Amino acid sequence: MKNIVKTLVLALAIAGVTASAAQAADFKPRIIRFGYGLADDSNQGRAVKFFAEDLAKRSGGKMKAKGFANASLGGDVQMQNALIGGAQEMMVGSTATLVGIVKDFGVYDLPFLFANETEADTVLDGPFGQKLAARLQDKGLVGLVYWENGFRNLTNTKRPITRLEDMQGVKLRVMQNPVYIDMFNSFGANAVPLPFSELFTALETKTVDGQENPVNTIQSSKFYEVQKYLSITKHVYSPWIVIASKKWWDGLNANEKKALQESALAARDFERKDSRAAAVKAVEYLKSKGMQVSVVSDHEVGRMRDKAKPAFDKFAADGGAEVVKDLQAELAKLRK
Ligand code: TK8
Numbered sequence: 280m281k282n283i284v285k286t287l288v289l290a291l292a293i294a295g296v297t298a299s300a301a302q303a304a305d306f307k308p309r310i311i312r313f314g315y316g317l318a319d320d321s322n323q324g325r326a327v328k329f330f331a332e333d334l335a336k337r338s339g340g341k342m343k344a345k346g347f348a349n350a351s352l353g354g355d356v357q358m359q360n361a362l363i364g365g366a367q368e369m370m371v372g373s374t375a376t377l378v379g380i381v382k383d384f385g386v387y388d389l390p391f392l393f394a395n396e397t398e399a400d401t402v403l404d405g406p407f408g409q410k411l412a413a414r415l416q417d418k419g420l421v422g423l424v425y426w427e428n429g430f431r432n433l434t435n436t437k438r439p440i441t442r443l444e445d446m447q448g449v450k451l452r453v454m455q456n457p458v459y460i461d462m463f464n465s466f467g468a469n470a471v472p473l474p475f476s477e478l479f480t481a482l483e484t485k486t487v488d489g490q491e492n493p494v495n496t497i498q499s500s501k502f503y504e505v506q507k508y509l510s511i512t513k514h515v516y517s518p519w520i521v522i523a524s525k526k527w528w529d530g531l532n533a534n535e536k537k538a539l540q541e542s543a544l545a546a547r548d549f550e551r552k553d554s555r556a557a558a559v560k561a562v563e564y565l566k567s568k569g570m571q572v573s574v575v576s577d578h579e580v581g582r583m584r585d586k587a588k589p590a591f592d593k594f595a596a597d598g599g600a601e602v603v604k605d606l607q608a609e610l611a612k613l614r615k
Contacts, residue, residue, distance in 0.1 A: 306338040306339060307532075310345065312368050313331070313371070315371045316350045316475045322427075322557055323519065323550075328346060333546060338535070355376035363524065365527055369523050375454045377415070382597075382599070383598075387518055389603070391587070392516065393516040394614075402610065403518055421523040422520055422522050423539065425518045425547065426546070428496070428517040429494070429495060429558060434509050435490075435508055440573065448469060449468045449469065449489055451487060452478055455473075459472070462587050466583060478490055479505065483505045498557075504568075508573065511574045514583065521547075
């Protein structure tokens with residue numbers, strides 16, 4: 280008798296699975312709060328808009344992503360926590376601010392690591408980038424895809440920075456990430472970690488003299504209004520990552536997950552193209568707004584690279600040795 284009950288239960292369970300698989304073809308009405316730090320007319324905002332439109336198409340209008348620009352749902356770290364707790368569904372932000380959750384994400388911030396966008400794309404989209412993103416799962420986050428923030432450059436109000444020595448004593452806002460703090464302190468600057476959402480005001484009130492971000496962000500966040508000098512240093516290639524709340528994600532059916540993944544990928548391709556096209560025009564725009572632009576010579580970049588070596592080594596010594604080794608092996612393969 281007991282066995283019959285067991286068989287029955289099993290049969291019912293199988294029937295249940297089949298039924299839910301059939302239902303999976305449907306999309307449920309979903310509102311997705313998608314937060315980000317930059318303005319809605321930034322490259323980040325344009326990509327979130329693309330994502331929302333693409334997802335609506337794929338889900339017959341059922342999945343509605345609503346973008347929240349300007350850190351209106353909170354800065355990167357605050358949003359990460361909201362995602363973990365299930366209070367927010369999605370966000371895009373710098374990988375750099377994930378180091379409080381998975382320390383190895385600091386590997387992307389090591390100075391002068393990627394030589395160009397192709398290297399970055401290949402590593403991020405390949406097994407290395409996927410493996411690192413997958414490590415967010417245990418922490419309550421689903422890393423969907425990498426978008427481009429871009430190569431970072433320096434701005435400040437004190438003086439044109441063309442040599443390492445020019446950074447001496449410059450109070451510089453950096454992201455909340457020890458690699459940046461160590462890097463800029465080793466350059467002789469005075470690194471001040473602050474959330475991006477507080478940056479404009481910090482520059483305006485001269486709490487800090489400068490900051491570092493890709494030219495697209497310097498444009499879309501109107502830093503040219505409060506910064507005089509731009510130095511093209513390209514010291515770090517900075518990725519963005521699109522993440523979802525695991526709590527929320529686990530409640531989606533297979534079709535919904537698939538649509539989200541596909542839209543995130545389509546938006547990635549759109550975003551990289553769009554960001555790269557915008558970056559080409561941004562420097563001229565910033566000049567037209569009165570910024571004085573210096574291109575830092577290869578020789579000086581070489582000196583910065585040497586100077587930053589201790590920051591690089593410290594990251595490895597503080598538990599990052601393996602992830603550094605893996606990433607360098609990937610790069611070596613690409614450069615062969
Ligand atoms: C936007 C940030 C920004 C980053 C920074 O949320 O904080 O400087 O470059 O793009 O992620």
